[in-house]
Amino acid sequence: MAFGHEQLDVYQLAIGYVGWVYEKCESLNGSRRFTRDQWLRASQSIPLNIAEGNGKGSKADRRKFFEIARGSVFECASIQDVLVAIGGLDLQDSEFRKRELDRIGAMLTALGGRGFSSDR
DSSP states (O other): OOOGGGGOHHHHHHHHHHHHHHHHHTTOOGGGHHHHHHHHHHHHHHHHHHHHHHTOSSHHHHHHHHHHHHHHHHHHHHHHHHHHHTTSSOHHHHHHHHHHHHHHHHHHHHHHOTTSOOOO
16 A cells, blocks of 8 residues: 655655665764764654655645654754764765755745745
8 A cells, every 4th residue: 555645755855864864873872872863863753744744634734744844854954064063974975965955845845835934
């Protein structure tokens, strides 16, 4: 059985991002473990909220979950900044993935329609 959210390009991009985060987190330990745990939660929040929002019946409910997912995009971008600052992530790798996050955020803005700011 296929679920509707699985057909969304933004969902597929978000799932790919989560996979990358998990790969990167394998090497984050010691004092970086708190940042690692937050990054894992925030990255998973993106596709989980896309899926839940896509399953809602009203536009307002869908918008709410897409907005939460979009907030998690910003959180992930910020966590990447922290990891670069503390030497846990390469700057070029981070910048490449931030472009991917920017695309995911733009797609979520389009899915959410009017109702939340598109400021990045």
